[in-house]
Amino acid sequence: MRGTGYAPCHHGEILQGAFRDGAGSVCRGLVTLPMRDLGTRAEFLRLPGTPWDEIEVLPADRTKAAAAARLAVAACARRRPCGGRLRLHSEVPVGLGMGSSTSDIIAAVHAVAASFGTRLAPSTVADLAVRAERASDPLMLEHRPLLFAQREARVLEVLGDSLPRALVVGCTTGGGLPVDTLTLSVSYGAAEVEAFEGLRAALRRAIANADLALLGRVSTESAWHNQRVLAKEEFPVLAEIAAASGAAGVQVAHSGNVAGLLFDPAAPRLWERVRECVRALRASGITVTRIFSSGPERAGGRECTSTSPTRSPSRNWSVPGTAWSACGSRQ
Known part of the structure; x- marks a missing residue:
């Protein structure tokens, strides 16, 4: 029972x-x-x-x-x-x-x-x-x-088998405050529907070709569209930091204050780029929350959750005192 x-x-x-x-x-x-x-x-x-x-x-x-x-x-x-x-x-x-x-x-x-x-x-x-x-x-x-x-x-639509692999630098906007989703209201015109259909087709190609760069462009463009629904004051800064640190793009919660910068796990100088990104986010007053991998798991692989390339599922990296630093623990 x-x-x-x-x-x-x-x-x-x-x-x-x-x-x-x-x-x-x-x-x-x-x-x-x-x-x-x-x-x-x-x-x-x-x-x-x-x-x-x-x-x-x-x-x-x-x-x-x-x-x-x-x-x-x-x-x-x-x-x-x-x-x-x-x-x-x-x-x-x-x-x-x-x-x-x-x-x-x-x-x-x-x-x-x-x-x-x-x-x-x-x-x-x-x-x-x-x-x-x-x-x-x-x-x-x-x-x-x-x-x-x-x-x-x-x-x-089922868009494919799996998203391209990405290393995500998670952060919060809006001070990490909760969002009342029931207050959000949006309507879309014909031109916007056509734009979203174009992004849908591009995302389908990104998944078929395991193209993280294209996926990053899709997620960034979608986030820009969402600015008129739930404006994130920090989003232009996130986009600048993504470009400067070599990230593929920015993704956001369209009904909340969580966001992430997407990095190619196979990119050269990956962890140097990630550290540059983290420093730039902190310098801009944006709270970094968690670094995690997304996409298909590699056979025998383990998730990276720290700012070093050492793989250790028990070692989690988050900023003490953030809105959800406790998410680093698993019970």
């Missing part, structure tokens, strides 16, 4: 905007930058005899996860539904645009399903996530780059 679940997070978006679906209709969509080592763990304890919609959640403010748990109970236990106790442990910073709510929701849904001895299809999990939070990241789906309609719980 006890089930557990897990879901990862992401580090903002590579691309986000408005796109045409297979029928030619325009809808909003996004492509996220995955993170492998942060996420949410959930445990659900069924309490037979309690009403199915009575879900106690800890921490108590995770109301979206509680709503998703109720939906999952209804989907998993049509004969003998009951309530229960949901406990969440998350390493994902809240409000920075890293999919913390979606991570909570998916972990909760998996835990509920496991407690009833069943598994829900990813498409069902996606539908429950959108019903619980109105818009959802595609964290419940396969680990391939997807153009995902976040408000409709459907995949617009």
Whole structure:
């Protein structure tokens, strides 16, 4: 009667905007930058005899996860539904645009399903996530780059097998303050849809050719478009530092304050370039949070999470006292 679940997070978006679906209709969509080592763990304890919609959640403010748990109970236990106790442990910073709510929701849904001895299809999990939070990241789906309609719980396109490998220097804008995504409002004209379709085609080519330079141009251009939706005062500085340090580009959370500079792991003088980037960010008053690798894992390889080329998964590098320096620990 006890089930557990897990879901990862992401580090903002590579691309986000408005796109045409297979029928030619325009809808909003996004492509996220995955993170492998942060996420949410959930445990659900069924309490037979309690009403199915009575879900106690800890921490108590995770109301979206509680709503998703109720939906999952209804989907998993049509004969003998009951309530229960949901406990969440998350390493994902809240409000920075890293999919913390979606991570909570998916972990909760998996835990509920496991407690009833069943598994829900990813498409069902996606539908429950959108019903619980109105818009959802595609964290419940396969680990391939997807153009995902976040408000409709459907995949617009599978863009390829994997994103090009990148070393990401993570940072925060806006003082690392949370963003209320419900206050964001945007509409797109025909010219912008055409521009986003061009970026979509370019991203498809970047993935097919493992071309990080092209991916960086796509993510930077998408971030520029997002300036009119969620303006980041530091973004012009980020773009300048990226160019000066030899980064492929900048990616941002389109609904939060996390950002990253993308470096080619095979580039000459990689760690010298990364250190130059870190120094420039700090000198500009921008908080550096984490350095991590993204893209397909190499066989036998381990992630770099420090500013030296030494590979050590237990050594994490973050700035003490930052908005989420605790993300360097895994429990």
